[in-house]
Amino acid sequence: MLSSRVNLESYAKKLCECSMRFEAWENKTLVGLVAVYFNDGSIGFVSNVSVLSDYSNRGIAKSLLEQCLQKARDLRVSRIELEVQTDNALAKSLYLTLGFTEFQQNSTQQLMRLNLKGSQ
Numbered sequence: 001m002l003s004s005r006v007n008l009e010s011y012a013k014k015l016c017e018c019s020m021r022f023e024a025w026e027n028k029t030l031v032g033l034v035a036v037y038f039n040d041g042s043i044g045f046v047s048n049v050s051v052l053s054d055y056s057n058r059g060i061a062k063s064l065l066e067q068c069l070q071k072a073r074d075l076r077v078s079r080i081e082l083e084v085q086t087d088n089a090l091a092k093s094l095y096l097t098l099g100f101t102e103f104q105q106n107s108t109q110q111l112m113r114l115n116l117k118g119s120q
Helices: 009-017 058-072 091-099
Strands: 020-025 029-038 044-049 079-087 100-103 109-115
Touching: 009 020, 009 029, 020 058, 029 058, 044 058, 058 079, 058 091, 079 091, 091 100, 091 109
Parallel strands: 044 079
Antiparallel strands: 020 029, 029 044, 079 109, 100 109
16 A cells, blocks of 8 residues: 555655646546656656556557656656556556566565666
8 A cells, every 4th residue: 555655645745746747538538647757857757557447458558658758768867667566467568568677576566667768
């Protein structure tokens, strides 16, 4: 649970003040979202990837992540990291397809990273 790892109030403040959001809309409904923040300009952390269940398997998450990664490259970010639940095979497969690699794991979470340096 997130609240066991971070102070939710300060985390929410950091996301509001520092995150970039990539959104997919249908009419007036937000159907997909990727949020990323940059700690010091060189490392980004994807904090949210979500798509409404009625819109899954349409490539929305992949498209939003690709937009996010392009923005990170434009900003000359050297690395992007994210966490995924170890049992979320679909999400892990997507991240691997985009070039992320697994580098740290505990019983419930897998940390993944994508090095962007040199991939401009």
